[in-house]
Amino acid sequence: MPQTQTPPRHTHRRHRRRSWSRTFLLVLAFLLLVAVVLVGAYRLLVRKPAPDTPSPAASALPAQGQDSASSETPVSTLQRKDGFYTILLSGVDDGNGGSDTNILIGFDADGGSIRGVSIPRDTGVWYQGKARKVNYSSKFGIEVLADTLEDTLGIPVDFTVQVNLRGFEALVDAIDGVDFNVPIDMDYDDPLQDLSIHFQAGMQHLGGADALKVVRFRQNNDGTGYGTQDIGRIATQQAFLKTVAKKMLANPGKIGDYVRIFTDHVDTDLELGELAWLGEQAVRMGLDNLSFETLPGAWSDKRSLYLLDGEAVLSLVNEALNPYETDRAADDLNLVS
Template identity: 55%
Template sequence: MVKKRRRRHISPLQRRLMALVIILSVFVGLTLTYKAIVRPPQLEGENGAGLPASSQAFSSAEQALQDADQLALAAKAAHSARKSDFYTILVSGVDDGNGGSDTNILVAVDAGAGRIYGVNIPRDTKSRINGKNYKFNAAYNLGGMEQAAETLSGQLGIPVDYTVEVSLKAFSALVDAIGGVDFNIPVNMDYDDPIQNLSIHFTAGTRHLTGAEALKVVRFRHNNDGTGYGSEDIGRMKTQQDFLKAVAKQTLRPANLTKVSQFAKIFQQYVKTDLELGELAWLGQEAFSMGADNVNFSTLPGEWHSPYIYLNADEVLGIVNEYLNPYVEDRVLADLNILS
């Protein structure tokens, strides 16, 4: 006769403890997975050139040269030592119908100081590309985001760590995803372009904009009769900055944390970048923690002399060191390459 095995009795307390252990195990597993995926952007050679290993024996002349080399390398390393959690990202809107990048903003994410600063690069900025003079927005057409980043880095004397190429459809989709944006339209807008099938008609004042409407507002440069901002691209950049500030205020609210997956879907569909998904998640997390009040914009200062905008080197240097410089040590005019 087979003896029946007695079933072990589990008390309600034991069941609760077991459930708690399972929940904690799942939580720890998810936390470890999250930390493994979500991480700060990884930069190569962050702290500049290292010093060479010491040699065994040198003549006095050789030693003097070695010492001079050591000092030069030390100075170079000091000049390129980076701030912690500081990243520069070139964001370009490229669907302007002309093959170039119509909107270019260098965004400095300073997670250490808890702020984000974006600087518009005027599309007509005089730039040197492959030995010839061009307007800055031609860089994308000549070599994509890599060329645009290289051109801007050469002018400002700082690295462009990452690039984000945005279809204007992404802009429209994001605005719709956050439920539209209340925005004060600065001027009356009456413009028609049959070639692009584009009609922009708005009265100045505050209104709630859908994604499609917002796209028209930020693309507007002048009216059919030539009136409008009076300074076309400069006026348009100011509107873009004000609108992006409004978008940041609307997006970086706790309520929108539930829409992260929707934002990610928009990003995957319309955006090209060399940032990895976990790095983007980290940057988004930092942006939410900073809040919209710590997101600001400006424009590289310069003057229009047909056919280019000529940047003011001294004023640009001030903006670089105040907001955009990822290095511990300030840049100097010799680090910049501003064309006259």
């Protein structure tokens, strides 16, 4: 594949507010969307989100190594599904400003499903003509990260949501902690970060601070831990998200706390009325229609990157993330090989 980088194919998103606080497990921000609709004071503000639609000219830009004559995109392929939105949940934890956790949500209100696709932090992407890890592009802000994912996957990112670290702990503490099955023994210390993670495998009751440690864990001091490090950690985060969601919905008396946490700790380009509409739809769909997957690929020692499997990624994009009526094609992807 040639080493020249094309411009991002989607430049349509509305201006995003910047978050000046350190952010982390943004996946929990999505749960807070549910809380907004349950507060009566916001009912009059409910309105359906209206994402900016990419222009045919922008979406027809050739991918890396393609020739423009063969990559023109007919306008008809850009017709969007009604009630389908993509929402990037993203935050940092690595101490260098890079993104540590990214989940791209396919929110299908008409189809009645919410699909979360986790993006491994070492996923290979093209950034300014070079093959980089996706968390590298996030160092330059949420807009750059969203543009990079759009260019990689060939679909627009409609909205973004971030929650800071204090919000994560506050949310878990607001529901008086959760009972969670820690998947493996965790024994890790990092004096530079003043971080100590020590848990035995099995059911544990976790408050906010301990929950944060469990979802941050990658490997033990002796190098053991998850066999696949980031992929194993992603599975733990996904399982934890569902556990928290169940307890949140079982505690409607905590709604005031949820909304306060959302207001204090979440940064998003969604308007309040749009959040309320999404929350209303999420409540209607219920947890049985919430699922998580991970972008398929494999680690490459040669490239020191997690390289995406083109065929499997295309299938997942069309099943879970594509907001268009017409399926995306292999030429719409822009993957590092």
